[in-house]
Each structure stands twice: as structure tokens, then as C-alpha cells.
Amino acid sequence: MAVPTTRMLVLAVVRMMQPVHGYDVRRELLSWHADKWANVQPGSVYGALKTMQRDGLIAVEGVGQDGARPERTTYRLTVEGEKVFGDMLREALWSTEPPKHSYYAAVSLIPYAPRDEVIAALRSRILKFEADLVYLDREVERILAGSGDPRETEPHHVADNMRLAADHTRADLEWSRKTLQRIESGELDVWSGEPYK
Template sequence: MSATRLLVLGVVRMHGRAHGYLVRSELLSWGADEWAHIKFGSIYHALRQLAKDGLLKSTDIPDWPGRVDYEIAPPGEEEFFRLLRDALRQGNNRPDMLGAALVLLPALSREEAIALLRERIASLSAEQGELIAKVDETAGERPQRAHIRELLGLWEHSAASQAAWTEALIERLEAGAYVMAGEEKGA
């Protein structure tokens, strides 16, 4: 799964019609170049590839040589929501995917976002249990490998921390934080 793919689809969808520079500017304003490690060339490559795959419609602008505008196609809308939902529901996934899902969170209804985040907590809890079992398993292993428990402990701690953070996000959403899909601003 690609954070770049999700982010580019999300920005084009958000704007309705967008060209590469607009997508790039939006992603830069979110700091995605830092947390998602998106390079300028990868944005343009993603736009062309998404159009080639039929997920975006491309239009050459005759009055502006070299400019191509993009709109999301129905299959692109489906792919966007599939990627967004997967990134939210999966437990201890890559930080770039979670970051992409969070900046695009308002594309979902409040109810769906909360349900997906609850799936995330279940995934993190299962992962945490598996890691605790592995730490216990390695406890009796050879002393020269005992330090491996530290890595497993770090992962277990990370899963627990992410679950607590996700629960707090759910509480904020349940309390009405953020304007979500289907809601009016200021309502």
C-alpha cells in the first residue's frame, strides 16, 4: 500500500480538479514531504500512473502547454476509500500510511471513522498480545540473544501507546471534533 497513492488520490478528490503543482503545494502544506517522504517527482509519476490505471481522468490544457489537470474517476474513488479504510483499520502500520489516513479522515462519516478506529484498536490489541507472548518465549532463550526481548518490548509498548492514542481520538470524534463527511461546517 502506498501513502503517495492515497495522498494524491485524496488531494485530487478534495479539489475536484487538480494539476500537479496544486497537488504538490497541498501536500507540502501538510508537511507530507517530511512524514510521508514524498518527493516532487513521485507526485507527478503517481498522477500519470493513476491516470494510466484509470483511477484519474487527465485533461491537457490547450492554453497552458504542458499542464495536465486531473479528476478522480469512479474506480479512483473506490480505490481512495479502500486505501483510506485499510490505513485506518490496520494496527501498527507504517507511520506514513497512518499520517495519510489522518489528514484525509474527514472524507469519511463520523460513524464510519469511529468504527474503523475501533477495528484499529482490536488489531493493535491482538498484535500486543502476540508480542507479549513472543517476549515471554524469548525469556528462556540463550543469554546472548536476550537483548532481542528489548525490540519486542519496544513494539509491544508502541502497540499499547497507539491503542491509547486511538481511543482518545475516538473520544474526540464522539464529542464532535472535526467536520466529517455529510456534516455542515459550523454545525
């Protein structure tokens, strides 16, 4: 069973930065780009904090107001939260569950798409992946040039996450290039079915 990513990441940030405001948890996860690779949306952080407080995984450390800013709640991990975080992290680290991606289904249905559209889509993917790799490689360099202290900049472990994303992107790019070449050369010719309209 897959570990609930938002819950695990929010617990991790509370644990790492406690006592911490929900806004700081949100900001930290955005600095990790978790909205992109883990689909952790900024609004879901606050929902996760409420649910985890209700479930006894985090506790309110205090409520305060700084000047004219709105009142903010500060959270700390509970003993139960520490246990649940450890269990979730362990399960995720040992998981070899393959990622589920709608593109896998689309690849299996290529014979039912017009050949020229498949070629155009592959060319588009190749351009996108090439641009993504430039971005990811630059981000890794930028993050590693910082202190690594999460209270100042992105922690260095975020660079490792981006390296993993870059490696996946490189594999997808390689597959896309090879598949395009196989289609264009005629080696891969699967268009016997009726394409959609």
C-alpha cells in the first residue's frame, strides 16, 4: 500500500523545524518543489495539519500574533507522530512499488492513435524533457551552493530528490527518442487498428 505522501512530508517538516507554523511548513515544502514531484498542493498542507492534530500526531505548541499579521498556530510532533512518521518513512524507503502513470496506458494504446499525432507527441515530449533536464541540473547546482540549512535555504537532500527526478527524466527522454526513431524508420509499425477521430 502506498504511503500518503502529503501526510509523511508534513510530519517530516514539523519534526525538522518544530515548533513551526503551518505557513512555514507550506513554504518549506514549496522550496523542495514538492508541489511538482509529490503533488503536495499548498492548501493541502493546512488540511493535513488539522487532520494530524485531530489524530494526535502533532500538538499545538502555541498560538500567537506578530504585529498586524493574522494569528498563527505553532505545532510540535507528538510521541505518536514520531512513531507514525518513522513507520511511514520506513515503508516508503523499502517500497519498490512502480509509479502509476497514465502515460503507460497511452503507450499501450498507440495503435489506436494517428501515427502522425504519435510522432508529434513524442517530439514534443523530447523537447520538454530536454528543457526539464537543463532546469533540474541547474537547480541541483544552485541548491548545493547554499548552506543546506532548511531555515536559510533548501536543504541539500532536495538536490538528491532532483537528481532522482532528472534520472527518471533522462530514462523517459531516452525511451522517447528510441521510440520516435523506431516509428520513423518503420521498425515500429503498429497502425492496423482504426485510429480515434
